[in-house]
Amino acid sequence: MNWREKKKIKGISEEDWKIVEERLKTMPDRMRLGILSNSYGKQELILEVQNKSNIGIAYAEMQIEFIKWLIKQSKVIE
Numbered sequence: 001m002n003w004r005e006k007k008k009i010k011g012i013s014e015e016d017w018k019i020v021e022e023r024l025k026t027m028p029d030r031m032r033l034g035i036l037s038n039s040y041g042k043q044e045l046i047l048e049v050q051n052k053s054n055i056g057i058a059y060a061e062m063q064i065e066f067i068k069w070l071i072k073q074s075k076v077i078e
Contacts, residue, residue, distance in 0.1 A: 009052050012060050019067070020060045021049050035059070 012020075024046055031042050035055055040048065048056035 010057050010061065012057070012064065016064055017049065017052070017060060020063045021046065023063060023067075024049060024059075033059075 024042065027042055029042055032039050033045060034040075035058060038055075040055065045055075045059055049059060050056070
């Protein structure tokens with residue numbers, strides 16, 4: 001992966017990748033997540049995110065959207 005690809009993958013910044021990975025590390029060790037027809041454990045998802053694979057990208061996009069939603073909800077409550 002060259003430096004251009006490292007900047008943003010599918011609009012996900014390096015900072016976003018770190019946030020997603022750290023958030024994933026806080027999840028229980030026994031967690032499993034079904035994506036399409038496969039089931040992934042916590043460690044498998046961490047590797048997918050670190051490798052920025054298609055599964056990692058899908059998971060990161062989902063987490064970023066959820067975080068944005070939480071931020072929006074907190075502003076509505078204020």
